[in-house]
Amino acid sequence: MTGFTFDTPGSIRVEWGGAARLGALMADWFAARSVLIVTDAHLHRSGVLDPAKASLAAHGFAVAVFDAVVADPPEALIGACVAQGRAAGADVVLGLGGGSSMDVAKLVAVMLAGEQPLSELYGIGRVTGPRLPLVQVPTTAGTGSEVTNITILTTGGTTKMGIVSDRLYADRVLLDAALTVGLPPQQTAATGIDAMVHAIEAYTGRHRKNPLSDIFAREALRLLARHLPTACRDGTDRAAREGMLLGAAMAGQAFSNSPVAAVHALAYPLGGHFHLPHGLTNALMLGPVLRHNMAAAAPLYAELADVVGAPGSGPVDQRAQAFVAAMEDLMDRSGAPRRLRDVGVPEDSLPRLARDAMLQTRLLQNNPVPVDEAAALALYRAAF
Incomplete structure (x- = not known):
């Protein structure tokens, strides 16, 4: 070890x-x-x-x-x-x-x-x-x-x-x-997905991933995936609220020790330029970055498919795709916006966002697959 x-x-x-x-x-x-x-x-x-x-x-x-x-x-x-x-x-x-x-x-x-x-x-x-x-x-x-x-x-x-x-x-x-309990459904969704991104990126990071951060990341993702739909649907559900808060804290402990990566690196310019909530910007970039990372992270995504209860079985690549599909379905069910255009980000801003994302070197170096400026622009376009 x-x-x-x-x-x-x-x-x-x-x-x-x-x-x-x-x-x-x-x-x-x-x-x-x-x-x-x-x-x-x-x-x-x-x-x-x-x-x-x-x-x-x-x-x-x-x-x-x-x-x-x-x-x-x-x-x-x-x-x-x-x-x-x-x-x-x-x-x-x-x-x-x-x-x-x-x-x-x-x-x-x-x-x-x-x-x-x-x-x-x-x-x-x-x-x-x-x-x-x-x-x-x-x-x-x-x-x-x-x-x-x-x-x-x-x-x-x-x-x-x-x-x-x-x-x-x-x-x-x-x-x-x-x-x-008083958190509105859309904010519940955005913050909950933010926590899930923390867990996923901690579990798949290139540097400092370790057995304890893995334990915290997996349990955080299990709690969050289980309770997010209920918390969005019924914000007074005590079990859902408790599961979400504990899951978010465990995800925080995971990424504090095994840092986050490209989802956050691309989310930060969206928040800086358009003052969008951080959780929402992570939700917007999650799907494209998961697919970008598939070449290196598929075995780990396959493991997380079981954690979030993704249906089906099969080889690693198939389970990894099932995990991405399960995450996108979860975001759809939570009601979080899924496209940059839906939150007022203009298409002509994407090159500037890609340039700014390159400043997040601390995060980009932890991503399973390299992200240069061209790749960042492609990811923003995929999210648009």
């Missing part, structure tokens, strides 16, 4: 309704008593945070809320959040929301505790300073950001860059699927 490392957050707690007693949990976890909640305005206005805020206050926490997080968070947002955290004297950071809120919370916890400027953090393993205690509570079942050591920011106008460091792993993660 080739040696490998598998990293993960300090602790994960699964508890339906756990956010309503977050104060008791955090009082037991930390001596710190001044918490900065990082979230978005919609969640704050909707009242989703109210039980957690009340519980924190009841257990002696001073609570400040930064609610200006937006999708594809820009660099300036980090500075604003750090400034509010410093003004509040925050000594613990709580990311409560979707992937963007949790990504911001990771960096803010680092920057509140240390002196490194943001510009020095981009890349792999470049965070050297300390960070404040960090708790992550997701409200969507998709990004897996609660359990990963990765933050993605929008730099400049449209380009996305990543910060990867083990210091970004949370101390504590709370998976409370009750927080996901």
Whole structure:
């Protein structure tokens, strides 16, 4: 066996309704008593945070809320959040929301505790300073950001860059699927497919794939494939919501150790240029990239066919095709858009998207089959 490392957050707690007693949990976890909640305005206005805020206050926490997080968070947002955290004297950071809120919370916890400027953090393993205690509570079942050591920011106008460091792993993660009950069907579909892409790319990556990441990826994909149609059809189904949230977290643990690849590399420019939700952009590119990778990944796709319950039997190539067909059927049943033209992406933008995708070298080098600019353009055209 080739040696490998598998990293993960300090602790994960699964508890339906756990956010309503977050104060008791955090009082037991930390001596710190001044918490900065990082979230978005919609969640704050909707009242989703109210039980957690009340519980924190009841257990002696001073609570400040930064609610200006937006999708594809820009660099300036980090500075604003750090400034509010410093003004509040925050000594613990709580990311409560979707992937963007949790990504911001990771960096803010680092920057509140240390002196490194943001510009020095981009890349792999470049965070050297300390960070404040960090708790992550997701409200969507998709990004897996609660359990990963990765933050993605929008730099400049449209380009996305990543910060990867083990210091970004949370101390504590709370998976409370009750927080996901209000998620609309289309968002449930997009975030769920995002999580499935994480599992698939972790399972088929060229670098750092290992026996533990494989276990997490397979079980994540099994849970997500089983529960996504129900969660989209009936968002109040507790078993479906719990299965989706656990599956998304397990997929996050898989890809945090065995990184994602070309689906994400091609999805990022779509989000950067057209401000489409990350889960949706992954869903749009999944089918074309699966077919592109077939030459190298067919044996692994054949194994995943059994995981998602694809019908039929036969040789490896046949089972691999059955897996791709099963994934496309699952996306169709979830109601997620399937074509770039359906979400307002113009055909004349495809060459620019292909050029921008080439900047995602960290991801492209992990793809089972090489993707150059010509191949990227062909994949965007296949998705169009």
